[in-house]
Amino acid sequence: xxxxxxxxxxxxxxxxxxxxELAKCSIKVDLIGDxxxxxxxxxxxxxxxxYEGGTxxxxxxxxxxxxxxxxxVRFMTKIWHPNISSVTGAIxxxxxxxxxxxxxxxxxxxxxxxxxxxxxxxxxxxxxxxxKQYKDYPEIFAKTASHWTNVYAGGPNKNTDFDTKxxxxxxxxxxxxxxxxxxxxYNWDLERATEQLFS
Amino acid sequence: MLSLIDxxxxxxxxxNCLKDPMLTRCGHRFCSECITTWLKRxxxxxxxxxLPLTIEGLFPDNxxxxxxxxxxxxxxxxxCDVTIPLLEADQHYASCGFNKNQINGDADNLCPFHLIGCKxxxxxxxxxxxxxxxxxxxxxxxxxxxxxxFMNKFQIRDGARSKALEATQLWDANKDxxxxxxxxxxxxxxxVVLEQSNIEKDKDIERLNQKNTIKDKDIERLxxxxxxxxxxxxxxxxAISLITSITSNGVYIWRFENFMESLKxxxxxxxxxxxxxxxxxxxxxxxxxxxxxxxxxxxxxxSLFIHMMRGDYDDTLIWPFSxxxxxxxxxxxxxxxxxxxxxxxxxxxxxxxxxxxxxxGNEVPSLNPRAFGYTEFVSIDEVLQNGFIKNDSIVIKIIVxxx
Numbered sequence: 001x002x003x004x005x006x007x008x009x010x011x012x013x014x015x016x017x018x019x020x021e022l023a024k025c026s027i028k029v030d031l032i033g034d035x036x037x038x039x040x041x042x043x044x045x046x047x048x049x050x051y052e053g054g055t056x057x058x059x060x061x062x063x064x065x066x067x068x069x070x071x072x073v074r075f076m077t078k079i080w081h082p083n084i085s086s087v088t089g090a091i092x093x094x095x096x097x098x099x100x101x102x103x104x105x106x107x108x109x110x111x112x113x114x115x116x117x118x119x120x121x122x123x124x125x126x127x128x129x130x131x132k133q134y135k136d137y138p139e140i141f142a143k144t145a146s147h148w149t150n151v152y153a154g155g156p157n158k159n160t161d162f163d164t165k166x167x168x169x170x171x172x173x174x175x176x177x178x179x180x181x182x183x184x185x186y187n188w189d190l191e192r193a194t195e196q197l198f199s
Numbered sequence: 200m201l202s203l204i205d206x207x208x209x210x211x212x213x214x215n216c217l218k219d220p221m222l223t224r225c226g227h228r229f230c231s232e233c234i235t236t237w238l239k240r241x242x243x244x245x246x247x248x249x250l251p252l253t254i255e256g257l258f259p260d261n262x263x264x265x266x267x268x269x270x271x272x273x274x275x276x277x278x279c280d281v282t283i284p285l286l287e288a289d290q291h292y293a294s295c296g297f298n299k300n301q302i303n304g305d306a307d308n309l310c311p312f313h314l315i316g317c318k319x320x321x322x323x324x325x326x327x328x329x330x331x332x333x334x335x336x337x338x339x340x341x342x343x344x345x346x347x348x349f350m351n352k353f354q355i356r357d358g359a360r361s362k363a364l365e366a367t368q369l370w371d372a373n374k375d376x377x378x379x380x381x382x383x384x385x386x387x388x389x390x391v392v393l394e395q396s397n398i399e400k401d402k403d404i405e406r407l408n409q410k411n412t413i414k415d416k417d418i419e420r421l422x423x424x425x426x427x428x429x430x431x432x433x434x435x436x437x438a439i440s441l442i443t444s445i446t447s448n449g450v451y452i453w454r455f456e457n458f459m460e461s462l463k464x465x466x467x468x469x470x471x472x473x474x475x476x477x478x479x480x481x482x483x484x485x486x487x488x489x490x491x492x493x494x495x496x497x498x499x500x501x502s503l504f505i506h507m508m509r510g511d512y513d514d515t516l517i518w519p520f521s522x523x524x525x526x527x528x529x530x531x532x533x534x535x536x537x538x539x540x541x542x543x544x545x546x547x548x549x550x551x552x553x554x555x556x557x558x559x560g561n562e563v564p565s566l567n568p569r570a571f572g573y574t575e576f577v578s579i580d581e582v583l584q585n586g587f588i589k590n591d592s593i594v595i596k597i598i599v600x601x602x
Binding site: 004007008011012065067068069098099101102103104105 | 211212213214215233236237240242244245246247249289
């Protein structure tokens with residue numbers, strides 16, 4: 001990695017650490033190993049959203065051309081969100097693509113992601129299924145996102161109804177995450193999910 | 200440790216202090232290099248407000264540049280009281296010797312030469328003095344190097360300095376092993392090592408010298424002891440010969456050594472040359488006698504006599520001596536050829552009187568000057584021709600018996 005990228009990450013590190021978001025435990029960046037090329041980000045689910053109470057981990061890869069090119073960021077924690085792939089964790093956010101500007105930092109990226117979690121953009125989706133649910137069945141979306149937050153990000157809201165349905169599929173020999181994915185996709189319609197899984 | 204920079208002087212791209220600041224038409228400042236790199240790579244927008252921006256929209260901000268050049272910051276590391284130009288702050292922090300304290304809270308202290316690059320840490324006073332003694336070379340080298348760096352910075356150069364510069368550059372870590380410089384460097388290192396070992400050798404020699412002094416004293420003491428022993432030995436020998444003389448019971452075996460030379464002396468000066476045995480007693484608490492050999496007056500025979508001597512027990516004895524005297528010249532190989540003559544003491548002879556004479560011109564004072572024996576005991580020809588001489592010695596046996 002060239003000197004400017006390392007130097008900048010080192011400086012940014014300090015910026016993130018000293019920032020007041022840390023006091024609220026809302027965002028955080030950690031080193032992975034000694035190199036500054038791979039980092040681990042952490043975002044608290046924004047309040048008054050289905051993600052509240054959850055902690056979401058991010059994989060951050062810093063390219064050699066940083067800060068002239070954006071860092072590569074991906075959700076490591078599974079999340080149900082229109083702009084984030086429920087399967088791979090890939091993020092659709094303009095500033096991580098063509099709207100990146102060299103003056104942006106890891107802190108602004110994490111804050112932007114937090115903002116994205118609070119205000120999804122279903123018209124520019126990463127996960128079309130989630131986006132559709134978000135638009136057509138906002139209530140189911142909210143419950144599903146909250147359930148995923150509970151299961152994968154340590155959120156507080158347990159949904160026994162969903163758990164029962166998942167258990168039904170598990171009893172049929174379906175793997176747990178797969179069962180949850182199918183049920184989420186089909187708005188928790190057990191029949192359609194089963195149909196899809198066994199077709 | 201990174202310095203805290205006034206936001207006015209911070210480049211939003213590298214987050215460092217502005218270097219050759221450029222002002223955009225939208226009113227933002229960046230390092231010249233940062234903003235040109237950005238505009239070459241990406242869409243032509245300002246990295247901060249995303250407004251359209253091209254290279255033509257940049258102007259050198261010399262006002263800010265001057266302002267930054269005037270900025271000095273104090274090192275934030277505890278213990279380091281250096282003030283550095285703002286632009287060089289990062290360089291300083293990269294090499295600041297007090298970084299360690301800051302990070303680990305380590306109790307270790309730094310070498311006083313840390314500012315010029317000595318990285319050693321010192322735990323206590325004795326280690327410090329040890330370090331200072333052992334690293335004199337390194338410290339001097341570092342001092343020289345930093346001095347020359349300094350002089351170099353201000354463009355002060357002349358022939359001697361560039362030579363010195365060259366010499367210190369030999370110490371740079373990245374050196375080509377094949378180059379002359381590397382060779383010189385190796386040689387220099389070698390010299391340092393040799394000097395070190397020289398010092399150690401000197402110490403060894405000093406130690407050995409000390410040991411030697413001790414050894415010398417030992418030797419002196421030992422030789423003193425040997426001397427004492429020699430003296431004691433001589434005394435013991437005297438005692439032994441005394442005992443022997445007492446316990447001989449009147450028998451004396453006279454091994455006459457160096458016979459030929461003695462014979463020659465006897466022939467040359469027949470009157471002056473006489474050989475005596477040590478005194479011996481006829482028994483314990485008996486008469487003391489001795490034997491004598493000299494040349495006969497005709498110069499052809501050996502004379503053999505017995506002298507009465509002044510003994511320790513003379514008071515208790517009966518005088519004149521009365522007894523038999525047997526004189527024998529022993530043949531070394533054939534006993535039959537030994538010459539054996541036996542005599543009876545005579546009460547009339549002066550020779551058997553008690554030895555109460557003073558030393559009236561006799562060689563041996565405590566000796567009766569009158570002797571008793573044979574002026575022609577054996578002819579010299581017989582001694583020489585009949586094989587009496589063995590290893591240049593003849594053996595004479597004297598037996599003195601009391602009656």
